[in-house]
Amino acid sequence: MSFLTLGIETSCDETAASVVADGREIRSSIIASQFVHSQFGGVVPELASRAHIRLIVPIVRTALEVASISLRDLNLVAATNAPGLLGALLVGLPFAKSLAWANKLPFVGVNHLEGHLFATFLQYPDIGVPFICLVVSGGHTELIQVREKCRYRVLGETLDDACGEAFDKAAKMLGLPYPGGMFVEEHARQGRRAVKFPSPQIAGLDFSFSGLKTSLLYYLRDHREFDLADVCHSFQETLVDALVSKVALAVDETGVKRVAVTGGVAVNTRLRERMQELAGQQSLEVFFPDRSLCTDNAAMIAACGHARFERFGPSSLALPAFARQPIDTEPQMNTDEHR
Numbered sequence: 001m002s003f004l005t006l007g008i009e010t011s012c013d014e015t016a017a018s019v020v021a022d023g024r025e026i027r028s029s030i031i032a033s034q035f036v037h038s039q040f041g042g043v044v045p046e047l048a049s050r051a052h053i054r055l056i057v058p059i060v061r062t063a064l065e066v067a068s069i070s071l072r073d074l075n076l077v078a079a080t081n082a083p084g085l086l087g088a089l090l091v092g093l094p095f096a097k098s099l100a101w102a103n104k105l106p107f108v109g110v111n112h113l114e115g116h117l118f119a120t121f122l123q124y125p126d127i128g129v130p131f132i133c134l135v136v137s138g139g140h141t142e143l144i145q146v147r148e149k150c151r152y153r154v155l156g157e158t159l160d161d162a163c164g165e166a167f168d169k170a171a172k173m174l175g176l177p178y179p180g181g182m183f184v185e186e187h188a189r190q191g192r193r194a195v196k197f198p199s200p201q202i203a204g205l206d207f208s209f210s211g212l213k214t215s216l217l218y219y220l221r222d223h224r225e226f227d228l229a230d231v232c233h234s235f236q237e238t239l240v241d242a243l244v245s246k247v248a249l250a251v252d253e254t255g256v257k258r259v260a261v262t263g264g265v266a267v268n269t270r271l272r273e274r275m276q277e278l279a280g281q282q283s284l285e286v287f288f289p290d291r292s293l294c295t296d297n298a299a300m301i302a303a304c305g306h307a308r309f310e311r312f313g314p315s316s317l318a319l320p321a322f323a324r325q326p327i328d329t330e331p332q333m334n335t336d337e338h339r
C-alpha cells in the first residue's frame with residue numbers, strides 16, 4: 001500500500017495541490033497561477049490572498065480527483081508554512097491543518113525553500129549525496145550543500161535581491177510583462193552581448209544583484225534608444241555568469257561534484273546550457289528537474305513533507321506561518337513542547 005501525501009502550496013501567487021505516493025511518485029499536481037497581478041507589475045498580497053481563498057477548495061478537490069482518491073485514502077497533509085506572503089500562507093496553512101484535524105491525519109509544515117530543493121529528489125530519487133543545490137527563484141538565491149535529505153549546509157545566499165527578482169525588475173524597467181524572467185529570456189535569444197554590465201563583485205559564495213539592476217537603470221537613463229534584444233541578452237549573460245561562477249567556486253571549495261539547479265529561474269535555457277558547459281569542463285554531474293517541478297508547485301511540498309514526517313514526525317497544529325524563515329539545516333525531532 002502506498003503512503004499518500006497531500007501537499008498544499010500558497011506562499012505567493014500560485015494556488016497548488018498535489019498527491020504524491022511514497023514521497024516520490026506524483027499522482028497529481030494541480031497549479032492555478034493568478035494572472036490578476038500582471039496588470040500591477042508585481043504580486044499584490046491582498047489580491048493573492050483573495051484568489052487563494054477562492055481557489056483552494058477546487059484545487060485540492062481536483063488534485064484528489066486526478067489522483068483518483070478520496071480524503072479517506074490520505075496518510076498525511078503537508079503545507080508550506082514559510083517563507084512567503086503572510087496573508088497567502090494564512091490561507092493554505094490553516095486549510096491544511098483543518099483538513100488534517102477533521103480527518104484525523106498527521107500534518108507537517110514545510111519550508112518553501114526546502115520544498116524547491118525536493119524537486120530534485122522527486123525527479124532523481126536515486127541522486128547520490130552529498131550534492132550542491134542552487135535554488136534560484138523569485139524569492140531565493142541560495143547555494144546549499146545537501147548532506148542528505150533534511151540535512152544541509154548553506155554555502156552562500158543573496159545579500160540583496162533574489163535572482164528571479166532581478167530578472168523581474170529588469171523586465172519591468174524594459175516595459176516587459178510580469179513575471180518578466182521568461183520575457184527577458186525570449187528577447188535575449190535574438191540579441192548579442194553588446195552592452196557591458198559590470199559583473200557583481202562579491203567575495204566568497206554569496207550573491208548580489210542590486211548593482212546589476214542599478215547599472216541597467218543607468219544604462220536606460222543614458223540611452224533613450226536601445227536594442228531590447230541586446231540589452232536582455234547582455235543582462236542575462238551577466239547574471240548567468242555570476243550564478244555559474246559561484247557554482248564553480250562552491251565545487252572547488254567543497255570538492256562535491258554533483259550539482260542540482262532548481263527554482264523558477266532554473267527554467268532558463270541559457271542557465272541550463274552554461275551549467276552543462278561547466279559540467280563538461282569540470283567533470284560534474286548536473287541535475288535539472290523538469291521545468292514544471294522547478295517553478296512553484298505542491299508536489300515538491302508533498303515530497304518534502306513526506307521526508308520530514310518520516311524523520312521527525314508530525315508538526316504541531318499550532319505551527320505558525322512566517323514571512324521569513326531560513327532553511328532548517330540540522331533539524332531535531334519534533335518534541336511535545338513544540339506541538
Ligand code: KG4
Pocket residue numbers: 012136137138139140163164165167168179180181182185263264265266267268269294295296
Ligand atoms: O520558483 P518560482 O515559480 O516562484 C518563487 O518561489 O519565487 O520562481 C518565479 C521566478 C520569477 O522571478 C520568474 O521571473 C523567474 O522565476 N523565471 C525565470 C524564467 N521563468 C521564470 N527567470 C529567468 N528565465 C526564465 N525562463
Ligand code: ZN
Pocket residue numbers: 112116137138264295296
Ligand atoms: Zn518558489
